Amino acid sequence: MHRQSFKDLRQGYLNLAFSPVDIARSALAHAAQVNEKLNAFSWLDEAGALEAAHASAQRWRSGETLGPLDGMPITVKDSAAVKGWPLRRGSLTTPETPAPHDTPFVARLRAAGAVLLGKTRAPEFNWKGVTDSPGFGITRNPLDPxxxxxxxxGGCAAAVAAGVVRVSIGSDAAGSVRIPAAFTGVLGLKPTRGRIPLVPFPTQFSGLAHLGPLAASADDLADVLDVIAGAAAGDWTSSLGNARPLALRGCEPEKLRVGVVAPDSLGDMDPVVRRGLDDMVARLAEGGIACTTVELDVPGASAAAAKLYRLGCARTIAGLGEDARQQLDPGLTGYVAAAEALDLDAYLQVLAVRDRFAAQLYALYESVDTVLLPTLPILPFEAGRNVPAGWEGDDWLVWNPYTPAFNLVPDPVLNYSVWPANTVLPTGVQFVAPPLEEGRLLALAAWLEARR
Structure with missing residues (x-):
């Protein structure tokens, strides 16, 4: 029952075919089942969700709804502050004390009548591109546990891909929304920096961090983004967050010009990933969308972003005492050790790479409306590992050379998942657009969904 689109849920509420309480109970029951198999949730608030659902049901009966999200089940990542819920951030080093306040996007969801079911799993302090932690176990892929x-x-992606919710709000500082979206076959958006306010602002990540939704459809994602976007005190980058509407239905995708990053410039990739990219280019061309090959140094920019990301992770745990450090993920402590070599000169060199990459990207926007490339060069691998079997070392960024580059710039990026013919698992492609052009990306995604 709860797996229907937001549009269909609204129609059902309006017709009194079912109520938000029915949907919340159905989703909560499903969440409990999914959690046993996948460990997707860190917190489920049955009492709070049902209380919100009852209030929503009353509004629907009285014709006084709060908007398109009224009665819609939604989950949020473990790193988000939700009043009354623990803020563990995937770590045994954090207290179980309930958060005293909602972060702005959570407050906006509540004000819009959304039914918050709970929190989804994340690795310790969001440090890596897989989801597991010493204190809270391994989160698994609904497509293959x-x-x-x-x-x-990863918990957000599992919740959406398993069908518990249509939308879950995650975060992305090096690909953390787009990676799990690609591995589980759902949409994942890194919006324009500041479109969704980050409070408290994460200064340690040098502007890399974004909040972003993972979703089952472009329409559902747009409904949520419309509600949670906009400026908020505490995040100076959010001043432009509501400067331009999403215009999901104002864009004509057939008129878009797509620049495809030359695959040979991206290094080795799984043949299925290459087929997925080729399939997408063919699908766009069949729909009359012009595609041209462009040059963009994505691996070089990602390598620079990885240095900033490593430094941010090191600063995140810098204040922990020795006893607390003993409880950390060993992979995290090893990962941040290399940050000691990043001095001021190295930091300034990274910023210079960022500036060159941004200039190169923005020059492309003179001739294309969106840039297309794979999200990842590999397919999902064994759960509980930081790198695929047979790969050397423990640095997860070695298998992720395409997503961090776009955390250097404010531009929105959307993962769209593709299943090439005769494959079991999806692969993802990234569409990149100029700042504040999320509507362009979501309109394209809706266009692709209608033709899938």
Whole structure:
């Protein structure tokens, strides 16, 4: 019952075919089943969800609804502050004390009548592209529980891909929304920096961090983004967050010009990933969308972003005492050790790479409306590992050379998942657009969904 689109749920509420209480109970029951198999949730608030659902049901009966999200089940990542819920951030080093306040996007969801079911799993302090932690176990992929759903918003992706919710809100500082979206076959958006306010603002990540939704459809994602976007005190980058409407239905995808990053410039990739990219280019061309090959140094920019990301992770745990550090994921402590080599000169060199990459990307926007490339060069691998079997080392960024580059710039990026013919698992492609052009990406996704 709860797996219907938001549009269909609204129609059912309006016709009194079912109520938000029916949907919340159905989703909560499903969440409990999914959690036993996938470990997707860190917190389920049955009492709070049902209370919100009853209030929504009353509004629907009286014709006084709060908007398109009234009565819609939604989950949020473990790293988000939700009043009354623990803020563990996937770590044993954090207290179980309930958060005293909602972060702005959560407050906006509540005000819109959304039914918050609970929190989804993430690795410790969101540090890696898979989802597991010493204190809270391994999160698994709904498509195949032996595989990882990716991360760090892996719990969000599992909740959406398993059908518990249509939308879950994650975060992305090096691909943490787009990676799990690609590994589980759902949409994942890194919006324009500041479109969804980050409070408290994460200064340690040098502007890499974004909040972003994972969703089952472009329409559902747009409904949520419309509600949670906009400026908020505490995040100076959010001043432009509501400067331009999403215009999901104002864009004509057939008129878009797509620049496809030359595959040979991206290094090795799984043949299925290459087929997925080729299939997408063919699908766009069949719909009359012009595609041209463009040059963009994505691996070089990602390598630079990885240095900033490593430094941000190191600063996140810098204040922990020795006893607390003993409880951390060993992979995290090893990962941040290399940050000691990043001095001021190295930091300034990274910023120079960022500036060159941004200039190169923005020059492309003179001739194309969106840039297309794979999300990842690999397919999902064994759950509980930081890197695929047979790969050297423990640095997860070695298998993720395409997503961090676009955290250097404010531009929105959407993962759209593709299943090439005769394959079991999906692969993802990224569409990149100029700042504040999320509507362009979502309109294209809706256009693709209608033709899938």
């Amino acid at each position: 032996t595989l990882t759903p990716g991360g760090s918003s």
